[in-house]
Amino acid sequence: MKLSRYKREISAALAYAALLMAVGVASPSFFSAANLSDLALNNAPVLLVAIGMTMVILVGQIDISVGSQFAVCSVAAGWLARSGVPVPLLLPCVLLIGASMGAFNGLLIGRMGLPSIIVTLAMLVFWRDALRWTTEGAWVQDLPTNFQWFGLGQAYGQLLIVAVAMAVLIGFSWMLRNLRQGRAIYAVGSDAEAARLAGIEPPSVIFNVFVLMGALTGMAALLNAVRFTSVPSNAGLGLELKAIAAVVVGGTAITGGRGRLLGTLIGAALLGTIGTALTFAGINPFWEKAIQGAIILAALAADRLIDEWRMRNQQ
Amino acid sequence: MKPAIEHSLFLIPPWYSRIFPNNEWVLLIVLLIECAIFALTGSNFLTAANGFEVTRLVVEVGLLALALTPIVITGGIDLSVGSMMGLSAVVMGSLWRDAHLPMPVAICLALLVGLLGGALNALLITRLNFPPLIVTLGTFSLFRGLAEGLTRGIENYSGFAPQFLFLGQGYIGGVIPTQLFVLLPAIAVCAWWLHRTIFGRSLYAIGYSSEGSRYAGIPVTRRLGFIYTLSGLAASLAAIIYVAHLGQAKSDAGTGYELMAITAVVLGGASIFGGRGTVLGTVLGLFAIVILQNGLRLSSQPAELAGILTGTLLIVTILLDRFSKMRSSHRRIHTIAEKIEVKNSQVAVLSAVILIAALIVAGGNWLLAGSMRQEIRKLAGIQNQNAVPPTAVRKPVIAVMPKAKGDPYFISCRKGIDEAANEQGVEVLWDGPTDLDPAKQNEVVEAWITRGVDVIAVSVENEVAISTVLRKARERGIKVVTWDADSQKDARDFFINQATPQGIGYTLVDEAARILDGKGEFAIITASLSAANQNEWIRHIKARLAEKYPEMKLVAIQPSDGDRDRAFAETQNVLKVYPKVKLVMGIAAPAVPGAAEAVKQSGRTDVKVTGLSLPNMCKPYIHAGVIESIVLWNTVDLGYLTIYASRALSKGELRAGDSQLNAGRLGRIEIKGDQVLLGSPFIFNRQNIDRFDF
Structure with a gap:
């Protein structure tokens, strides 16, 4: 295994290590088990969405409607639970709802060949306002007591959420690397025409990726919702930008065809830690957004600098 | 996906595709x-x-x-x-x-x-x-x-x-x-x-x-x-x-x-x-x-x-x-x-x-517009709710604006608004920004001025931004009241005052002092960092602390952006970074249940939560003893009173200088200067919370 193949992941990991070191020096209690498990739990939903987003970006598309889909799935999960759907059945139901929203995107983008940024921009406003219209902003309350943590209790529930997120990450990572369907995503993202000539059907690959994106968004929404006893109607605002930023900081090329889920994991961890790290380091939260933006740009610049440095060395 | 370049570059396309090369005529239609x-x-x-x-x-x-x-x-x-x-x-x-x-x-x-x-x-x-x-x-x-x-x-x-x-x-x-x-x-x-x-x-x-x-x-x-x-x-x-x-x-x-x-x-x-x-x-x-x-x-x-x-x-x-x-x-x-x-x-x-x-x-x-209006009105007589036949008594139209339409707080106000509108036989328009946005508030008021309404009632997000347009409404003869949050004084006729920022800030601190016994550390979870009202409250909270409770210390103010999940994560951080914090105060409706859930999951029974929120959101946590109490007024009554005052104003029954207003089931309400007073903020706790449903 050549290390240089992983240079993008490595530069993100180095940035993450630097951040952890800085906050570790400022406040060693950051590394307490309780804090690390809270961080993992709070970022698991973003990670799940970012996994889907990685595949969408790998195939050369983008999805900015995930935040609105997330909200729709959260509220749907709440309504289903309140109307008496047994808790174990919630997951398939919500996955189905998410997958159908994703399938609609996939239909327009994959089958019809419409540009993904416009389709998902339309769905971003559509789902958000449709949800506002139906809920009128009301939260879903009075959920059955076994809704929280699927009725497993806090410790097991937390474990389950992190375990599911990790399993999904590893599963998709393996699929992208080893399965024909996974490799097809890279092929279509690199050059759709070449992929078509090689016997792959780009429309159906793109369609499938969007279905998966929707299903993963649904899963993220449900796993996030069960951490609480009620469901707010405005969940997931700005989630799409968080997920895209995590994917990009993790070294996936926005033009498609290049990137790994390992990088996405590092990217999601890096961006998800900044806010907490600032609080621990005693820095004013006013600067959080500025620092986030700077880190995205710095990750890009580092990437380019490493490239140039390697070029010089080769000469 | 780039369009292929064709060979026949020299043919002149028809006029319509020259003006509208990308089918823009669709938009014109x-x-x-x-x-x-x-x-x-x-x-x-x-x-x-x-x-x-x-x-x-x-x-x-x-x-x-x-x-x-x-x-x-x-x-x-x-x-x-x-x-x-x-x-x-x-x-x-x-x-x-x-x-x-x-x-x-x-x-x-x-x-x-x-x-x-x-x-x-x-x-x-x-x-x-x-x-x-x-x-x-x-x-x-x-x-x-x-x-x-x-x-x-x-x-x-x-x-x-x-x-x-x-x-x-x-x-x-x-x-x-x-x-x-x-x-x-x-x-x-x-x-x-x-x-x-x-x-x-x-x-x-x-x-x-x-x-x-x-x-x-x-x-x-x-x-x-x-x-x-x-x-x-x-x-x-x-x-x-x-x-x-x-x-x-x-x-x-x-x-x-x-x-x-x-x-x-x-x-x-x-x-x-x-x-x-x-x-x-x-x-x-x-x-x-x-x-x-x-x-x-x-x-x-x-x-x-x-x-x-x-x-x-x-x-x-x-x-x-x-x-x-x-x-x-x-x-x-x-x-x-x-x-x-x-x-x-x-x-x-x-x-x-x-x-x-x-x-x-x-x-x-x-x-065209002027001459067609008559015709259109005649044609649209059936669909148009506003074109009431001349014989019927025209209902006064009261336009009510919340700060944000989807906010549970304002949804609870609306219950009272609808109740009063039914009792009084007025038509209510309910519109506003979907998220907090002062520019959108101006747009909506402008639209109402154009549309022509009898009274505009606004919950003001930003007093400077909205006052110009409210003055314009008054110049056009529309009565203006503010409710929930006030504009500049000369921009409205009356303010339906449920609580001043000072009253809210002071009550919150007094309640916190009661829970903490007057000493110790506490943290605030606010809405967004640029939220105008919350920043005003924080100013009064700090003033009250300095003046009356020198032994209480405000150690952190963290943003929640009106997002329950963010409030949850921020509270988790606060509890770990400031272990001496014994009280978390949420000053946005979703922040209090978010903070309460974080405290509950951390297992810290020595930490209490208080703040400004809605009873229904907090009920389970109040019964579980995580939230000690929440400070608020009866939001349903606030909406109810707003409609009563607006209608009285439009009928000329409420005039500057009056000292009382008859407000239906609320009885006689005191008016002080140009402010209609709902009463002081109310503290909800385990004993009384089940009496309220909003």
Whole structure:
């Protein structure tokens, strides 16, 4: 295994290590088990969405409607639970709802060949306002007591959420690397025409990726919702930008065809830690957004600098 | 996905595809349909005054969309423009107020900031060769973050000179909004530049193939650098107009404007892959969206429909485009040329169409509008709820605006509003921004003035921003009350006062002191860091602490952005970083249950939660003993009283100087000066919470 193949992941990991070191020096209690498990739990939903987003970006598309889909799935999960759907059945139901929203995107983008940024921009406003219209902003309350943590209790529930997120990450990572369907995503993202000539059907690959994106968004929404006893109607605002930023900081090329889920994991961890790290380091939260933006740009610049440095060395 | 270049370049396409190379006529039809529908269903939609109001609203987004058009044509995108507006606004405000620079200098420096920000994007995109989407995603966070960091979220610059405010609020010749004289030349110059100059045409070439353009001798990096810098400049110009329009500069200026600008551009037929797009299309796209919003408001349809319809419209137009492309690509091979050259005569037509579109939109046809109104009214008598037969007694129309429509707090107020409206037989219009947004509040009030209502009742998000437009409403003879949060005193007749910021702040601290026994550390979870009301409360909280409870210490103020999940995560952090904190105070409705859940999951039974929230959200936690108490007033009663006071005002039963108001089931309510008093804030705890359901 050549290390240089992983240079993008490595530069993100180095940035993450630097951040952890800085906050570790400022406040060693950051590394307490309780804090690390809270961080993992709070970022698991973003990670799940970012996994889907990685595949969408790998195939050369983008999805900015995930935040609105997330909200729709959260509220749907709440309504289903309140109307008496047994808790174990919630997951398939919500996955189905998410997958159908994703399938609609996939239909327009994959089958019809419409540009993904416009389709998902339309769905971003559509789902958000449709949800506002139906809920009128009301939260879903009075959920059955076994809704929280699927009725497993806090410790097991937390474990389950992190375990599911990790399993999904590893599963998709393996699929992208080893399965024909996974490799097809890279092929279509690199050059759709070449992929078509090689016997792959780009429309159906793109369609499938969007279905998966929707299903993963649904899963993220449900796993996030069960951490609480009620469901707010405005969940997931700005989630799409968080997920895209995590994917990009993790070294996936926005033009498609290049990137790994390992990088996405590092990217999601890096961006998800900044806010907490600032609080621990005693820095004013006013600067959080500025620092986030700077880190995205710095990750890009580092990437380019490493490239140039390697070029010089080769000469 | 780039359009294939055809061989038959020399055939002249028919006139309609020269003016509308990307099927922009679809939008013209959409616009006409919108106008027709809203003329029937809306009140005073087709009037000159409304037309000009609409153009006032499009200026800021219009400038962004104009600058975005060339960027999209080259296949790029700029997400950072909305954030740049925030940064330019606060830079201008702080230079003017804190550095005491004269206004023109501050404006120039703000423009310079826009220029520099744009140049930063340009540098990263052209020199380092990064994808524009990612670069501007980064600067989207960076610029907004800088604006928040520089102002600590709290600074709110206002009190600008009238000459400056004239730019955003004034009328030239009595009817034409000043900023129209910025937008129209901008459209004209942009159209000429993009379609008529070598520079502009070269952008299309870059969009088709940037590599090919380079071989053809076009300096691609310089051209790209120029348009991204221009976009930054346009954003700061938009910021200046925004500030003049609202009369205040704050770090949240222009939030979400980038999405609206992008929507306008792609709706206008520009291809996101580059190489296609016209200024005419962008302008039509812009008006299609803004007229939709304006028309829905005037015909009292839910504002949420705007998003649903805009989304549908976007998909339908690109689908149409797709099908017409597919159809013509079968035929075209030998007939129609793909590449379209624009001639002088066509530019004349183009400008004429722009003007006509503006005129349609401006409802410029006084005569037609006036004479048709009668006819339309007759025709629409059945559908139109407002066209009540002359024999029936006209119900007073009371327009009520919350700070944000989807906020559970205001939804509970609405219960009381509907209850009182039924009892009193008044018609209530309920509309407002979907998220906290002072600019949107102004838009809604403007629409109500145009529509013509009897009373406007506003829960004010930002007192400086809204007061100008409320004064305008009073000049037109509309009664104005404020409820929940007040405007400037001369901008309204009465304030339905449920609690002053001071009262809220003091009650919160007193309750915290009771729980903590007057000593110890506590933390606050606020809404967003730039939320005006919360910052006002925090000021009073600090004052009360300094004055009365020296042994209590406020150790942290963390933002929740009105998001329950964020409040949860922030509380977890606070509990770990400040182990001595024994009380978490949430001062936004979703922050309290979020904080309570975090405390509950941490297992810390020694930490209590209090704050300002709604009983129903907090009930389970209050019963579980996690939330000690919450401070609030009866929001249902607040809505109820607002309607009673508004109706009395419209009937002339409530006049300045009165000392009492008869308010239905609430009995006699005290009036003090120009304030109708609901009573002091109420403390909900385990004993009394089950008596309330809102």
